[in-house]
Amino acid sequence: MSISIKSAREIELMRESNRLLGEMHNELAKMIRPGISTLDLDKAAARFIKDCGCVSNFLNYEGYPGNICTSVNEEVVHGIPKAERILKEGDIISIDAGMIYKGYHSDAARTYAVGKIAPEVQKLIDETRNSFFEGIKKAKAGNHLYEISNAIADYIEQFGFGIVRDLVGHGVGTSLHEEPQIPNFHMKRKGPKLEPGMTLAVEPMIALGRGDVDWLDDDWTVVTEDRSPAAHYENTILITDGEPEILSLV
Numbered sequence: 236m237s238i239s240i241k242s243a244r245e246i247e248l249m250r251e252s253n254r255l256l257g258e259m260h261n262e263l264a265k266m267i268r269p270g271i272s273t274l275d276l277d278k279a280a281a282r283f284i285k286d287c288g289c290v291s292n293f294l295n296y297e298g299y300p301g302n303i304c305t306s307v308n309e310e311v312v313h314g315i316p317k318a319e320r321i322l323k324e325g326d327i328i329s330i331d332a333g334m335i336y337k338g339y340h341s342d343a344a345r346t347y348a349v350g351k352i353a354p355e356v357q358k359l360i361d362e363t364r365n366s367f368f369e370g371i372k373k374a375k376a377g378n379h380l381y382e383i384s385n386a387i388a389d390y391i392e393q394f395g396f397g398i399v400r401d402l403v404g405h406g407v408g409t410s411l412h413e414e415p416q417i418p419n420f421h422m423k424r425k426g427p428k429l430e431p432g433m434t435l436a437v438e439p440m441i442a443l444g445r446g447d448v449d450w451l452d453d454d455w456t457v458v459t460e461d462r463s464p465a466a467h468y469e470n471t472i473l474i475t476d477g478e479p480e481i482l483s484l485v
C-alpha cells in the first residue's frame with residue numbers, strides 16, 4: 236500500500252484544480268431552487284468545467300453518464316442528472332463534482348436545501364458538514380489516518396444519525412481515486428501515518444435513519460435502504476505539518 240506524496244509543483248496544480256471546483260460549487264449553489272432540473276445543474280457544470288479548460292473526471296468514469304452527480308433526498312450519492320428530475324420545495328440535493336486540471340483531479344460535494352425543509356433534515360445537512368470539520372482536526376502530519384475516521388464517527392453518533400459504511404473517502408491526485416480509503420466509521424487499527432504532501436478527499440455520507448444502502452437498477456444511484464434522506468459533504472485537503480489546507484473550499 237502506498238500513498239502518493241505530491242511535489243511542490245503537483246500541490247500547485249491540485250490547488251488550482253480544487254480552487255476552480257470550489258468556485259463552480261459556489262456558482263451551482265446559486266441555481267438551487269424549486270423548478271430547476273438536475274440536468275440544468277449538470278449542463279451548467281459542464282459549461283463551467285469547459286470554460287476553465289478542464290474536463291469532468293466523473294463523465295465516463297466506469298461508464299458514468301453525467302458530468303456531476305446529483306442525489307436528491309434518499310439518494311446518497313451517484314444520482315444521475317435528468318431533465319425530468321425537477322427539484323421541489325422541501326427536497327435536499329447533494330452535488331458531487333470534480334474536474335481535471337493539467338492532469339490533476341479535484342473532488343468535492345455539498346448538500347443543499349431546496350426552499351424550506353424540515354428542521355431535522357436541516358440538522359442532518361449541518362451536522363454532516365460539521366463532521367467533516369471535526370474529522371480534519373486530526374488531519375495533520377504525524378497523526379494516523381483513522382483518527383480522522385474515528386473523529387467523524389464519534390461526532391455523528393451523538394445525533395443518532397446513520398453512517399454510510401459502503402462508501403468511503405479516498406486519496407486523490409493524478410487519479411480520482413488513489414490510496415488510501417478513508418472510512419467515516421470507527422476503525423480499531425490506526426491506519427497509515429499522515430505525511431505532508433498527501434492529498435485526501437474526506438467525505439462523510441450520513442443518513443437521517445440507518446446507514447444501510449441499496450443500489451437502484453441504473454447500477455449507479457445509491458439510496459438509503461430505509462429511504463430516509465441522506466447528506467454528503469466532501470473536500471479535497473492537503474496534509475501539512477500544521478493545519479490541513481482545504482483546497483476545494485473557496
Ligand code: MF3
Nearest residue numbers: 293296299304313331332342
Ligand atoms: N465523487 C465520487 C467520489 O467521491 C466519485 C464519483 S464517480 C462517478 O468518490 F462516476 F460517479 F461520477
Ligand code: CO
Nearest residue numbers: 342436438469
Ligand atoms: Co470523493
